[in-house]
Amino acid sequence: MTVAVLLLIATLLPLLSFAILAFVGKRMGNPLAGIVGTFFISASFVCSLAAMIVWLSLDVAEGRAFGFGGQPILKTYDWLPGGLQIGIYVDSLTVVMFSMITLVAALVHVFSLGYMADDRRFPRFYTYLGLFSFSMLALVLSGTLLQLFIFWELVGLCSYLLIGFWYEKKTASNAAIKAFVTNRIGDVGFIIGLGLLFCHLGNATFPGIWGSLGNAGMAQSGQVLILPMVQGSAGAAELSGSLQKAEPQFTRFPHVTTTMLTLMGIALFCGAIGKSAQFPLHVWLPDAMEGPTPVSALIHAATMVAAGVYLVGRIFPILTPDAKLFIAIIGCVTMTIAALIAMAQTDIKRVLAYSTLSQLGLMILAMGIGSWVGGLFHLITHAFFKALLFLGAGNVIHAAHHEQELTEFGGLWRKIPYTAITFGVAVFAIAGVGVTVGDTMIGFAGYFSKDLILHHAGAFAWLATKEGGHTAYWLFFWLPTIVAYLTAFYMTRCWMLTFAGRPRNQKLYDRARETPVMYIPLAVLSVLSVIGGTALGARQMIESAAKETNNYFDPRLRPPAVANPTAKVAQPAHFAGFSTAWQNAGAYAHGDTSTIASDAYRLGERSLKYVSFAFVVGIGLGILVYSKGLTIPNALLRVPPLRWLNIWLYRAMYFDEMYAGVVVACTMALATVAAVVDRYVIDALVNLSARVVRRGAVLARLCDQFVLDRAVSATAEMVQEIGAAARAPQTGRIRTYVTALMVAVALSLAGAIIVVLSTTGR
Amino acid sequence: MELTLAISSSPIIGLNHYLVLAAFIFVCGLLSMMLKRNAIGILMGVELILNAANINLVAFNRFSYAYSPDHKPMLDGQVFAIFVIVLAAAEAAVALAIFLNYYNNFNTIDVERAQTLKG
Numbered sequence: 001m002t003v004a005v006l007l008l009i010a011t012l013l014p015l016l017s018f019a020i021l022a023f024v025g026k027r028m029g030n031p032l033a034g035i036v037g038t039f040f041i042s043a044s045f046v047c048s049l050a051a052m053i054v055w056l057s058l059d060v061a062e063g064r065a066f067g068f069g070g071q072p073i074l075k076t077y078d079w080l081p082g083g084l085q086i087g088i089y090v091d092s093l094t095v096v097m098f099s100m101i102t103l104v105a106a107l108v109h110v111f112s113l114g115y116m117a118d119d120r121r122f123p124r125f126y127t128y129l130g131l132f133s134f135s136m137l138a139l140v141l142s143g144t145l146l147q148l149f150i151f152w153e154l155v156g157l158c159s160y161l162l163i164g165f166w167y168e169k170k171t172a173s174n175a176a177i178k179a180f181v182t183n184r185i186g187d188v189g190f191i192i193g194l195g196l197l198f199c200h201l202g203n204a205t206f207p208g209i210w211g212s213l214g215n216a217g218m219a220q221s222g223q224v225l226i227l228p229m230v231q232g233s234a235g236a237a238e239l240s241g242s243l244q245k246a247e248p249q250f251t252r253f254p255h256v257t258t259t260m261l262t263l264m265g266i267a268l269f270c271g272a273i274g275k276s277a278q279f280p281l282h283v284w285l286p287d288a289m290e291g292p293t294p295v296s297a298l299i300h301a302a303t304m305v306a307a308g309v310y311l312v313g314r315i316f317p318i319l320t321p322d323a324k325l326f327i328a329i330i331g332c333v334t335m336t337i338a339a340l341i342a343m344a345q346t347d348i349k350r351v352l353a354y355s356t357l358s359q360l361g362l363m364i365l366a367m368g369i370g371s372w373v374g375g376l377f378h379l380i381t382h383a384f385f386k387a388l389l390f391l392g393a394g395n396v397i398h399a400a401h402h403e404q405e406l407t408e409f410g411g412l413w414r415k416i417p418y419t420a421i422t423f424g425v426a427v428f429a430i431a432g433v434g435v436t437v438g439d440t441m442i443g444f445a446g447y448f449s450k451d452l453i454l455h456h457a458g459a460f461a462w463l464a465t466k467e468g469g470h471t472a473y474w475l476f477f478w479l480p481t482i483v484a485y486l487t488a489f490y491m492t493r494c495w496m497l498t499f500a501g502r503p504r505n506q507k508l509y510d511r512a513r514e515t516p517v518m519y520i521p522l523a524v525l526s527v528l529s530v531i532g533g534t535a536l537g538a539r540q541m542i543e544s545a546a547k548e549t550n551n552y553f554d555p556r557l558r559p560p561a562v563a564n565p566t567a568k569v570a571q572p573a574h575f576a577g578f579s580t581a582w583q584n585a586g587a588y589a590h591g592d593t594s595t596i597a598s599d600a601y602r603l604g605e606r607s608l609k610y611v612s613f614a615f616v617v618g619i620g621l622g623i624l625v626y627s628k629g630l631t632i633p634n635a636l637l638r639v640p641p642l643r644w645l646n647i648w649l650y651r652a653m654y655f656d657e658m659y660a661g662v663v664v665a666c667t668m669a670l671a672t673v674a675a676v677v678d679r680y681v682i683d684a685l686v687n688l689s690a691r692v693v694r695r696g697a698v699l700a701r702l703c704d705q706f707v708l709d710r711a712v713s714a715t716a717e718m719v720q721e722i723g724a725a726a727r728a729p730q731t732g733r734i735r736t737y738v739t740a741l742m743v744a745v746a747l748s749l750a751g752a753i754i755v756v757l758s759t760t761g762r
Numbered sequence: 763m764e765l766t767l768a769i770s771s772s773p774i775i776g777l778n779h780y781l782v783l784a785a786f787i788f789v790c791g792l793l794s795m796m797l798k799r800n801a802i803g804i805l806m807g808v809e810l811i812l813n814a815a816n817i818n819l820v821a822f823n824r825f826s827y828a829y830s831p832d833h834k835p836m837l838d839g840q841v842f843a844i845f846v847i848v849l850a851a852a853e854a855a856v857a858l859a860i861f862l863n864y865y866n867n868f869n870t871i872d873v874e875r876a877q878t879l880k881g
Contacts, residue, residue, distance in 0.1 A: 731877075735795070735799075735873070742792060
């Protein structure tokens with residue numbers, strides 16, 4: 001419980017920072033607002049770190065080895081009556097994510113003190129950063145999918161605000177709108193998936209969903225699953241046990257077909273396609289580099305774009321093999337095209353953006369082939385070195401007075417040596433530099449996570465083909481292998497063009513300088529990029545999170561055919577339960593009972609030999625080609641096919657143009673049709689009705705003029721005449737009054753006499 | 763009995779003479795009110811009318827109610843006449859005060875000029 005409280009505090013501190021800065025940030029002014037923001041996020045990081053320590057020491061208290069994490073914590077509250085709950089869910093993954101996010105965020109806050117020092121909207125920048133940090137942490141802490149979706153949208157908003165931070169620049173505001181709209185397309189899918197899930201399960205918590213649909217990974221197409229709705233499974237007491245204890249209660253929709261589950265998984269994954277910028281919707285991320293570079297480091301490299309991978313990790317147990325295949329294909333395509341495009345980019349931030357896309361694709365691919373641990377482990381290590389790369393690029397850009405073209409740089413290592421060294425460390429980390437000597441692995445952070453994914457990819461491909469799958473399954477191994485070579489090459493290219501060789505722009509070179517506050521975060525991140533693979537224990541924690549997650553699979557719900565993993569299950573298109581296979585496959589523990597699985601494990605390990613020296617080849621080639629600046633590549637690009645290829649890749653495979661040509665043109669055509677309909681049909685109707693009303697108004701005016709007005713003025717005239725008549729006798733002359741009085745008296749007397757005489761008869 | 767005898771058969775001055783005198787004075791007063799432009803003249807006309815009424819009161823008291831059924835003399839008419847005289851005196855005082863004010867404001871007592879309250 002302490003952990004949950006600490007994490008909650010860590011979540012709310014940035015919100016407090018946001019609130020303070022939103023109200024009084026402007027008055028605080030330039031350095032103070034940043035210092036306040038940095039203080040709060042640092043406090044948040046301290047809380048997360050404390051939570052991690054408490055979490056890890058919980059096992060010791062429970063008699064387990066250090067580093068496996070305590071039991072997951074789920075705390076829910078009724079939000080609205082009728083089963084709508086909100087809550088927090090904490091497992092090892094949450095704790096690791098918290099430490100990573102708050103650390104990167106704190107370092108980016110520090111870095112921005114230098115990078116944004118001259119900006120006139122400096123306090124607002126920190127306000128947005130505070131809101132973003134809060135949303136991202138709350139997203140990770142969410143206990144239900146609906147809650148996750150709320151914060152998912154909130155980080156999208158922050159992303160929009162920060163991409164368009166320099167909104168005076170037309171490109172920046174356009175990029176912000178593009179990012180927002182593209183994300184909406186993905187979110188439509190997310191909402192559909194959420195709706196399907198709601199329809200069947202209500203607003204279930206994550207463990208509740210896993211308990212009900214956890215056997216999806218085993219599902220064969222065409223099967224019908226019985227869905228037990230475990231009421232009140234949210235309680236922490238039941239959590240520690242298993243769902244078998246709870247009495248299953250059936251929902252209104254007692255069963256669901258695997259086709260439906262597949263659709264649901266793909267729909268939910270659409271959200272991740274948008275947020276993590278996967279293949280069809282990847283176009284927003286490179287443009288998002290229009291935002292300030294610290295934002296690119298925090299949001300568009302390390303944390304927010306990784307939320308898609310995190311989402312897939314959370315819904316992983318309910319994904320059917322078909323859905324996972326879809327995910328793997330999308331990840332594979334993204335990874336490959338992004339790596340290719342990154343080779344030809346000349347803007348330093350765009351190179352990094354496409355490299356981010358490629359790495360995100362790799363994580364998604366890992367998820368798709370069932371390497372849960374690999375994908376999320378890579379998420380953590382990637383956050384470190386990609387944040388380092390972006391902050392380093394920020395330093396270069398700051399030093400070069402906002403010049404971003406690689407062709408203008410060169411030889412900068414003499415002017416900004418610390419940046420050059422830390423950037424180099426990050427390049428080594430992303431290239432996966434490392435060796436395995438016997439059983440020990442020595443290397444940079446990226447080596448461990450990338451190796452794990454490739455290992456699983458090899459095992460997966462072997463297992464898939466053995467179970468009767470198509471040979472094309474091997475692409476899931478070979479493409480990431482090729483991309484590993486490409487990554488090492490283009491990152492070396494980036495470093496060589498920036499820091500090595502002779503200065504290509506002497507003026508820029510002469511003015512370049514470093515700011516001390518900005519390379520402290522670089523130093524911290526480069527240490528993490530070196531040791532992040534082993535020393536931090538991230539992998540162990542994620543593995544324990546995977547085990548915790550597996551605890552919620554109800555064995556009774558498994559289809560009998562695959563209850564025994566050694567049994568032959570021949571499904572030609574996709575072999576049975578390839579994700580769940582991993583929990584039995586000895587991917588986490590050697591010496592499993594399953595022979596097929598351990599064979600796969602060993603074969604995957606053996607296939608790693610193809611990728612072990614990718615970094616040597618990639619970095620070597622990079623140094624070779626770019627050793628004399630741009631002379632060798634320019635010579636190479638004179639060969640026509642290479643030149644055409646380069647142009648094609650430089651224009652990002654014409655995706656933007658294609659979307660402009662197809663999507664935008666279609667939209668414009670539709671809009672034109674709508675405009676014509678509007679002008680000639682709707683406008684005509686409106687005009688017609690207006691004319692009718694005008695005619696009616698003329699009639700009404702005549703009626704008014706000749707009937708009503710006459711009546712009114714006649715009344716007035718009548719009153720006036722009566723008044724004049726009554727006024728006439730009022731002469732004001734006393735003699736007239738007396739005379740009138742006497743005449744009246746005389747007349748009434750005469751009348752009275754006549755009446756009396758006539759009645760008396762005389 | 764004696765009343766009718768007194769009215770009809772008296773060779774000397776009877777009720778009719780009084781009534782004729784009162785009517786004459788009344789008409790004099792009335793004409794004075796209707797024709798005079800001088801406010802004092804009008805006031806005099808009013809006094810004449812009141813006196814005509816007084817004559818009637820006194821005369822009717824003398825000839826109509828000389829005796830009550832128990833043959834005691836009654837003085838209602840006389841008393842009324844005295845009241846009217848008193849009231850006339852008071853009224854004259856008020857009227858003269860009004861005239862004074864009127865004179866102060868308009869520098870005349872011609873009633874024809876008093877038309878400011880005309881509707």
